[in-house]
Amino acid sequence: MTSTVTAVPWAGPVDLPLSGELDVQAACGLMHVHGRRFGRPTALGLDYASIVAAELDAIGASALEVARLRGVPVRTVSTSVAQAALLAVSQYLAAATADEVDSVFVGVGGPPFVSCDGVAFEVEALDAEVWRRFWAALDADPGAVAWGWRPFQQRFATATCPLPPELTGLAAGLPIVLLERIAKLTGTTLVRVSHRAVDDLPPYRVRPLGAGSGPVGAGLRHSGVLPLSGVVVLESCRRVQGPLAGHLLWQLGASVVRIEPPGGDPLRGVPPMSGEVSARFHALNRGKRVVEVDLGTVAGRREVLELASGADVFLHNWGPGKAEAWSLRARDVARVRPGIVYAYASGWGDALGPRPPLGTDFVVQAHAGVPPSLMTIVDVFGGVVCVRGVVDGLVRRILSGVGQSVASSLLSAASWLNARASRRCTAPLSVPVCTDLAALGRDSRFSRAVVRDGCVVPVSAWEFG
Incomplete structure (x- = not known):
């Protein structure tokens, strides 16, 4: 049977008559969150949900190829623009539906x-x-x-x-x-803030890593019914971009082992809390197994290499120079795990030299000339772009038997956003505008798209069959 990817619909599992980008932004909370700085729901300056959905669709197609090559019985995949929008607001949705009241600041304004x-x-x-x-x-x-x-x-x-x-x-x-x-x-x-949009960078780069590790298709065991079932991902990431990438790989079926410092990631304790964990943290990290390792010690770095020796993907978003200082570069990890897909999700890539400024969402938005938002639109899209590179790397690794090095960045994601942002939806709204994410979480029309897992979070960015 031939594997297929359906055309990207607007609503998907959301039971609303969504007929365009603005409908999705209105119904799924994007206008509400982006508009907080203005004191009113406001459309983003680009067709963000549609752009994210197109990347999710491409990831789904590559994931089906991984499934086919590994003999996993998955034949179809679908996503939707609404699922992309819910992914983008997942942290805000989780916070709004947490056990504690979310302390969103009252008031408007903010940089630049x-x-x-x-x-x-x-x-x-x-x-x-x-x-x-x-x-x-x-x-x-x-x-x-x-x-x-x-x-x-x-x-x-x-x-x-x-x-x-x-x-x-x-x-x-x-x-x-x-x-x-x-x-x-x-x-x-x-x-x-740049007046010229950076739009000439590829979203990610994939290069062969080391020598072949065996016959074509070898080394990626499978067990389960999702494309990446049986694939082990070792993740050492903080904030949004990297953890979101690991979260999406988990949604594709991978087992994700998350490295955290002794005592756990400090972001676990940031209010509002859902049970014993931060709701926002939970939205990006649920389903992952946690191992606490002190990367600042030789013993800790040896432990990471031991963990990597049993992984198929190594994913990190450490600051510039950390991988070199810790001897955990792509070639270092490939020595203990030939055939591994090594993914680095950075802030700036190599565009600004070896000592770039802090590479966070809003400064990258400014430098790249992205239509500005105080939503973490580049962080989220950076995670999505990273996953597309990882799944592409897995396809190449299976076909060649050679490990792959994948490089993406917030800047490359911002560039890809700009390259896809030339068209804007201007169709009139046909649905009410969401002004309360907690109400969205209770709305029965979203019951197939979100689930309460302590707080309300999206079910998945894809549906497989």
Whole structure:
């Protein structure tokens, strides 16, 4: 029987008359989350759900090829634009339906900032002391600086960032060159918002890794009824991009072993909580087996190599230079596991040299000229693009018997978003706009698309048959 991928429909398992991108953005919460910074539901500046759905469709096709080559009895796969949208809002949906009340900040606004000479820019600081130093150099009131840190730090989770007007006013009173100099002196990342969209990078790169590991198709055992059933993924990732990639590989059937530091990933304890774990963390990491390893020690890195010796995919999103410093580069892992697919999901790739600025969603959006959002649209799409590269790498590994090295980045994902964003849906809305994700989680029309697992999360990005 020939394996097939259906055309991507709008609604899929969602029981609503969705007939276009704007309908999906309205019904599935994208407008609501993106619009938090504006105080009203607002459409994104690109057909985001459709673009994500097209990537999910391509992943499904490659996954079917993996299933065929491995003899897994899967013949059809389908996804939908609505499933893509629910994937994009999954963290926000989980938070809104957690056991605790989600403390979404009340108020509108947020970066980018604008200098006195009219240059829009983003700043990034993952440490409160860096944030304090930057604003102290601008002679900001310490109280305003302290008050602004929490919404700034949590904008990734809340999609809104109501900063004290004093801070935006100070930025607006200085030229961009001076602001850049202060950022450099204080260790703050500052990136100008580009007026030219980066759209010339491939979404990922796959290269052969090492020598062949045996006969064509050997080494990838299977057990189960999903395309990646029996495939073992070893994941060492934080934040959104990498964990989401591991989560999607789990949805495709892989067994995912997640490496966390001793005591567990600190993000496990970030409110709102669903049971004993952060709801947002749960949305990206449920179903994974956790092994605690101290990567800062020689013994810990040896343990990682031991784990890798039984894996089919090694996935990480460590900072620049970490793999080299830890002797956990692609060739290092391939020595203990010939034929492995080694995937690195970075922030900037090699586009900005060996010492790039912090590679987080909003600064990459700014640099790449993506239509801006305080939703983590590049992080989510970066995870999706990474999975497409991994599944492509698995196909090549089965056919050649040779391991594969897969490289993707937030910048390459942003570039691919821009390349796919030339058309915009302008059809009028035919469905109500979601303004409450908790209500969406209770809505019977979404009952086949979401499930309550402590909090409400999407069932899967695909349906297989």
